[in-house]
Amino acid sequence: MIVADRKSLEEILTMVKDNKKILIAGCKGCVTVCNVGGLKEVEILASSMKIARKKQGTHIDIDINVLERQCDNEYVAGVSDIIGNYDAVISLACGVGPQFLSEMYPDQTFYPGVNTTFFGGATQHGVWEERCAGCGTCAINNFGGLCPIARCAKSLMNGPCGGSSNGACEINKDTVCIWDVIVRKKMDAGKLEDLIGVRGIKNWRTARDGGPRRSIREELVQGNI
């Protein structure tokens, strides 16, 4: 899923400091699963903001709405009747949400209420970790099912750098050196030779380096199948 962290109350309050009536829009997708932009978090933000504004002595009306998904125009269109009722909208979806909203409703102002961070999953309750960098050419089968693009600080493709120490990455002792894990896994399986061949230079054109990406499925473009 896409993982995000909520922006600080201070940052959010500053964004809407001149507004008197706002909407907080949540999303039932990834941000609900990573506990940052679902109904619960939307309600908590609304209450916290009302407390802040009451303390300041300035009134604010806050409505909430949690969209099925903010990354689907079908659902984004669902708020067309109400979107004009607000001075501004705070979206608690990943960065995709406020963009879909901004594109459909050019006259409204949308603020991102979260910092979108990475593609990953929960390794324990309350802890999320990055697993994929969306490079567009997945090759994790070559690395024991582990991704050195997303999980090695240098995205190395041919083994660890000299900074790998006791399983930790040189950038931070709390960061696992994924190359250490990959090599150990291959050693345990008696297949270290899988890693011997030198891997050629990765073609990064399928990654962000090739510019914004687009995925087209002709059969779907033509209609439902």
Added chain:
Amino acid sequence: MRLSYPADIKVIQVPCTGRVDILHLLNAIEDGADGVYVAGCLEGECHYIEGNLKARRKVEYVKKTLTELGIEPERVEMYNLSSAQGARFAEIASEMVGKIRELGPTPVKSTHAA
């Protein structure tokens, strides 16, 4: 045993403090409560195993939020006592009321739409 506790306190009963939600605490502050505290069972003695521990985590979350908003985090507290400790209940009530009196009235004043 007839014990008195300060009349400033409004008691809201819940089946277990695990039922108390972050929003209940925030909404109370939002609606102008000077302070809110959760009185749960002793740690390790929750009928539902960890309702009181969850309540404590929620109280801590709300304290952090209040701090971020420049409001004294002491306005929200968690206490643990057993249902047999009536005297302790009264004592906690007085303690909390005393603490809130020291802090003074809430800075969260009701505002009206202009």
